[in-house]
Every structure is written in C-alpha cells, then in structure tokens.
Amino acid sequence: MYIYVFEPRAGRRDALLAELRGVRMSPIVVEEAFFASDLSILNRKGSDTRAILIGETPHLAEHIRAIRAAGCRNPVLVMRDFKNSRDASESLNQGADDVMVSPIKGIEIISRVNSIIRRSYGHAAESVTVGEVTAYFDGRDPQVCGERLRLSRREHAIFQHLALNANRVISKAAIYDAVYGMDDTQPFDKVIDVYICKLRKKIGTAADSGHQYIETVYGRGYKFGTADDDHAEDPAGDIVEMPRGRQAEHAASARA
Incomplete structure (x- = not known):
C-alpha cells in the first residue's frame, strides 16, 4: 500500500x-x-x-x-x-x-x-464475502472455503483492489496504477494479466466449486464476483479509461 x-x-x-x-x-x-x-x-x-x-x-x-x-x-x-x-x-x-x-x-x-x-468504497465491515471467498480489508490474506489463501505481496495488492470493487468492473489501468503507479521503474502492464492468472489459479484450486471468481470483461477490465453476479453491475459502472500517455505506449508496443 x-x-x-x-x-x-x-x-x-x-x-x-x-x-x-x-x-x-x-x-x-x-x-x-x-x-x-x-x-x-x-x-x-x-x-x-x-x-x-x-x-x-x-x-x-x-x-x-x-x-x-x-x-x-x-x-x-x-x-x-x-x-x-x-x-x-x-x-x-x-x-x-x-x-x-x-x-x-x-x-x-x-x-x-x-x-x-x-x-x-461502501464497506462498513472489515471484510466482504463473495461466494466461497472472504476478502479482508485489514491486510490479512483472504480465505477460500474457510482456509487461508496465501498470496504474494503483489497478488495481495491486486486482489485487495478487486475486493474493494467487488461485483464491479475495474480497469486494468486502474489496477496497474494502484500497484505500480508510483514506482521509479514500472513494468509493462501486461504484468497485471500474469498476476490475475495466478490469482485465478489459486482461488480455483482452493474453492470447492473450482470457480475462479475473477472474470475478464473484455475491453473493460476485470470483476471479482460470482457467476450469479454477471448482471448485477450497473452498466455505467465505475470504469476508468487508460490515461492517454499509457494509451500511446500501448499503441507503440502494438506496432513494434
């Protein structure tokens, strides 16, 4: 943090x-x-x-x-x-x-x-429960089916931001800024995709249902929620576009 x-x-x-x-x-x-x-x-x-x-x-x-x-x-x-x-x-x-x-x-x-x-972010309690996953806002690792899910520091930072926005789509740029935004040496933000994959695998392995709980909303970002929450989000949800400078970096990378 x-x-x-x-x-x-x-x-x-x-x-x-x-x-x-x-x-x-x-x-x-x-x-x-x-x-x-x-x-x-x-x-x-x-x-x-x-x-x-x-x-x-x-x-x-x-x-x-x-x-x-x-x-x-x-x-x-x-x-x-x-x-x-x-x-x-x-x-x-x-x-x-x-x-x-x-x-x-x-x-x-x-x-x-x-x-x-x-x-x-509208959370009065110290935690939020989404399906089999309980996310804590006090620095603790989450629990899946009552068992602690051990996360690395980066995984925890990304998961925390998803949990704060539970059942809402959060853009990859917003997650990137939360985790890396002020670092002197910033990695290319594809690293977020890598960590999301790691989080999905850990959650899916720990969950009795096998559900991974982190959904990719193509063209918009990611959402932490259950399968039943697909239509629960406000269509005008809290989405943040990638800053123009970052857009230019992506465009240049795509042409390379």
Whole structure:
C-alpha cells in the first residue's frame, strides 16, 4: 500500500518511514511543493486509495484545503506532536479524515487507513464475502472455503483492489496504477494479466466449486464476483479509461 508522507523534520521522518515499512506499506516522501502541484492526478481510480500523512507544519490547513479543493478523496491523516482538541477539530473541519498524536506506530496507521478506505468504497465491515471467498480489508490474506489463501505481496495488492470493487468492473489501468503507479521503474502492464492468472489459479484450486471468481470483461477490465453476479453491475459502472500517455505506449508496443 502506497502512502504519501510529509514530515519536514528529518529525525521524525526517518523513524516514521521505518514504522511504515515495518507493516509492508510503501511510503513516498513529499515536500511542500507537492501540495502546490496538480493533485488531480490522485483522482484516478487506483490512485485514490493512497493515503496522505501530514506532520506538524504552519501550513497544515492550507495543505488539507489544497487536497480537497482538487477533489481528492484520498485518506488524509494528520500527525500532531501534542493532543489539542481545538487544533484537531480545525484539521477535521478542513477535510482531514483522522488526527493522530505522536509517537505513532505503523500498525495503527495501516488500520486507520484501511478503515477509511473500506468505508469510502461502501464497506462498513472489515471484510466482504463473495461466494466461497472472504476478502479482508485489514491486510490479512483472504480465505477460500474457510482456509487461508496465501498470496504474494503483489497478488495481495491486486486482489485487495478487486475486493474493494467487488461485483464491479475495474480497469486494468486502474489496477496497474494502484500497484505500480508510483514506482521509479514500472513494468509493462501486461504484468497485471500474469498476476490475475495466478490469482485465478489459486482461488480455483482452493474453492470447492473450482470457480475462479475473477472474470475478464473484455475491453473493460476485470470483476471479482460470482457467476450469479454477471448482471448485477450497473452498466455505467465505475470504469476508468487508460490515461492517454499509457494509451500511446500501448499503441507503440502494438506496432513494434
């Protein structure tokens, strides 16, 4: 899980990054300029689950307003040095989702982020069950027919995004952005097809029915659901087109 981190104090930042990496989060350190940049890119499906963690700064309220003014619904968590009800209230009123008081443990951050994300996708509970598969939103591997299905880190990230959008089609570009979008070295997005095949095989092998639960909706993307859910989705579902830059890459690759 990617998370943007703004903490101007180097000592605190290093300790925070270690905490985040310890719970398998992928922190991306940002500077003040981040909040003055084009934040609308975070509105893309796959990028909207990246939390933004903001430390103490005189410009805290401005940063929160900039994020929300860009239409971003990303989880925004504020880190305070001391408990202060008035300051916490102001941050929440500006659009922050949560306020935490240092020192902060990584396990608490990831739990709070997961809680915000699942509610934003309409999941009140910690899990969603689709047929024989139970997907958890707290970092645990899914269960199939009551047994844990062990997934690699990449498989888990892709499956998590499918589960958040259970019974809805999600484009391959959105999955790619959620898993690889901020990597310095991005693989060609055919890698998503490879991981989808691995997930299908694992789920189908573990399921008593043999059903693989991840459907390819040609020309649109993938859907995590049961065979009975084929007509349950809104035809105008939550589909995100591939960004133009990526389209150009695909076109060039196809001609090669």
